[in-house]
Amino acid sequence: MDKKGKVFFIGAGPGDPELLTLKGEKILNVCDVVIYAGSLVNEEILDFCKPDCIKFDSASMNLDEIISVIERYISEEKIVVRLHTGDPSLYGAIFEQMTELDKRGIEYEVIPGVSSAFAGSALLKKEFTVPGVTQTVIFTRYSGRTPVPEKEKLSELSKHRASMVIFLSVGMIDDVIKALKTGYKEDTPVAVVYRASWEDEWVIRGTLEDIAEKVKEAGIKRQALIYVGDFLAPKNYEYSKLYDESFEHNYRKIKE
Numbered sequence: 001m002d003k004k005g006k007v008f009f010i011g012a013g014p015g016d017p018e019l020l021t022l023k024g025e026k027i028l029n030v031c032d033v034v035i036y037a038g039s040l041v042n043e044e045i046l047d048f049c050k051p052d053c054i055k056f057d058s059a060s061m062n063l064d065e066i067i068s069v070i071e072r073y074i075s076e077e078k079i080v081v082r083l084h085t086g087d088p089s090l091y092g093a094i095f096e097q098m099t100e101l102d103k104r105g106i107e108y109e110v111i112p113g114v115s116s117a118f119a120g121s122a123l124l125k126k127e128f129t130v131p132g133v134t135q136t137v138i139f140t141r142y143s144g145r146t147p148v149p150e151k152e153k154l155s156e157l158s159k160h161r162a163s164m165v166i167f168l169s170v171g172m173i174d175d176v177i178k179a180l181k182t183g184y185k186e187d188t189p190v191a192v193v194y195r196a197s198w199e200d201e202w203v204i205r206g207t208l209e210d211i212a213e214k215v216k217e218a219g220i221k222r223q224a225l226i227y228v229g230d231f232l233a234p235k236n237y238e239y240s241k242l243y244d245e246s247f248e249h250n251y252r253k254i255k256e
Contacts, residue, residue, distance in 0.1 A: 003027070004079060005078070005079075006079060006109065007070055007081075008031070008079070008109050008110075009082045009094050009098075010024040010083050010113065011024065011084055011086060011112050012024070012041045012113055013045075013113045014115065014119035014198075015195060015198040015201075017042060019119065019197055020113070021113060024113065025048050031050075031080065033054045033056070033073045033080045034046065034049055034083055035066060035069060035070070035080070035082050036056070036058065036081075037058055037059065037084055037085055038058065038059040040223075063100070067097070070082070070106065071104065086113055086114070086115045087113045088112075089110070090139060098110075117165045119196035119197040120165070120191075120227060123203060124203065124227065124232070130230075131237060131239065131241075132236060133230050133234045133235075133237050134231055136160065136162035138160065138163070138165070140166055142154055142172050144168075144169070154182075155183070158179065158181075158182055161183060161229070163229040163230075163231045164227070165226070166225065166228065170221065170222065173192075174212050176212075176226060187207050188207060189232035190205070190211040190226065192211065194218075194220050195224070208228075
């Protein structure tokens with residue numbers, strides 16, 4: 001595959017450089033330009049780039065500036081990487097970038113990454129989809145400076161009592177908990193995971209009754225995810241049918 005004159009949106013993963021995908025690393029090894037989210041991406045990941053790679057920190061750039069940089073180097077037949085934290089499809093603002101590239105006829109490819117949501121569940125050693133408890137996971141955020149559609153307000157989503165991961169909202173923990181209580185019971189378990197997979201990762205556990213105070217006492221105001229739901233402490237759960245000896249499927253027949 002010819003990579004020259006092409007943009008690659010790459011998910012850098014949650015923080016730990018070893019959680020970058022092999023495919024993402026291979027592209028970083030050969031790219032000429034990388035535009036990275038400096039406020040979130042672990043800069044150790046930039047060590048995968050070649051020494052003469054040109055680097056731009058997008059933390060202070062607006063959309064027009066980002067697209068302008070891409071246009072400049074694509075016109076020179078360079079390999080350009082747009083490096084996002086986690087997986088770029090979750091709160092990565094890549095839709096608008098891809099839309100602008102489509103307008104200009106610039107070719108691009110998206111390489112997925114490990115979301116911080118999954119790094120957090122790994123740290124918690126929990127499964128989102130516990131049989132008999134829940135088979136649905138909601139990724140969402142609280143309405144702050146950036147609004148959410150009315151039908152997706154936390155007070156509405158909480159009525160499902162599904163496993164939930166709340167992004168970009170820990171700084172509004174009191175409002176978040178108030179909204180969640182409209183659907184979940186007050187004794188519903190909650191975990192707040194700070195910087196999952198980084199060296200200073202941290203977990204605060206509690207329930208809807210006490211988690212807000214614990215988070216404020218810890219001084220956590222950003223770079224943390226809020227996990228809510230009975231999957232964190234399942235009670236009336238079941239084992240999966242997948243490995244049940246009495247459950248037959250295409251790859252396993254019941255022995256008579």
